[in-house]
Amino acid sequence: MAKVLILYGTRFGSTEEIAQELGKVLNENEIDTQIINLETTKRKDLPNLDEFTGILLGSSIKIGKWTKNARKFLKKFAEKLKSKKDGLGVFVSCGDGGNPEKREQARTNYIKKKLDSNNINAVMIEAFGGKLDLTEDSKLGNMAKKMIMMAAAEDPNIKPNDPNDLRDWDRIREFGKQYCDLIKK
Numbered sequence: 001m002a003k004v005l006i007l008y009g010t011r012f013g014s015t016e017e018i019a020q021e022l023g024k025v026l027n028e029n030e031i032d033t034q035i036i037n038l039e040t041t042k043r044k045d046l047p048n049l050d051e052f053t054g055i056l057l058g059s060s061i062k063i064g065k066w067t068k069n070a071r072k073f074l075k076k077f078a079e080k081l082k083s084k085k086d087g088l089g090v091f092v093s094c095g096d097g098g099n100p101e102k103r104e105q106a107r108t109n110y111i112k113k114k115l116d117s118n119n120i121n122a123v124m125i126e127a128f129g130g131k132l133d134l135t136e137d138s139k140l141g142n143m144a145k146k147m148i149m150m151a152a153a154e155d156p157n158i159k160p161n162d163p164n165d166l167r168d169w170d171r172i173r174e175f176g177k178q179y180c181d182l183i184k185k
């Protein structure tokens with residue numbers, strides 16, 4: 001049975017829900033899956049990457065950057081990830097991923113460039129829309145909300161006092177399904 005490790009970095013939780021949804025799709029396709037939150041897991045507690053047929057690595061984006069722990073993981077395990085090139089999938093969750101006009105740029109800026117600079121190849125990459133929660137109950141602080149509002153001035157998809165959940169679950173599931181097909185080959 002193929003075995004896949006999903007690792008993700010998150011700041012406010014929306015990437016975590018994407019990782020969990022991908023895990024569900026993999027399980028439905030009879031792939032044994034382990035999911036790890038890079039924000040709460042110490043390096044010494046990570047499983048041996050050699051045990052996995054494939055790796056799915058995800059991060060949220062803040063001012064163009066992956067989370068610190070996702071960045072650290074990529075750097076530390078670059079050699080191992082290179083050896084997984086036929087089974088490595090990489091995704092980000094971000095505002096630009098939710099905008100079809102900005103998605104290709106998001107793939108390039110937030111994923112391709114990062115992998116290229118570490119000489120890592122991936123079989124699949126994708127920029128998913130994230131969640132830019134501007135409601136009163138939001139986990140975002142005022143500073144983060146202000147930054148989003150400033151960026152949103154140019155983006156009609158993002159509205160004030162709205163959860164702005166730009167995650168397209170069909171697209172996320174489709175990515176998961178295509179990844180399963182590749183891993184099972």
Ligand SMILES: Cc1cc2nc3c(=O)[nH]c(=O)nc-3n(C[C@H](O)[C@H](O)[C@H](O)COP(=O)(O)O)c2cc1C
Pocket residue numbers: 009010011012013014015016059060061062063064065093094095096097106129130131132133140143144145147148
């Ligand atoms: C302070 C801040 C800065 C952000 N910067 C960017 C950015 O540069 N590009 C982008 O596409 N999305 C940006 N976003 C949107 C986040 O990537 C999006 O909210 C994502 O879903 C967060 O994932 P998380 O909940 O897993 O942390 C930003 C969000 C915040 C709060």
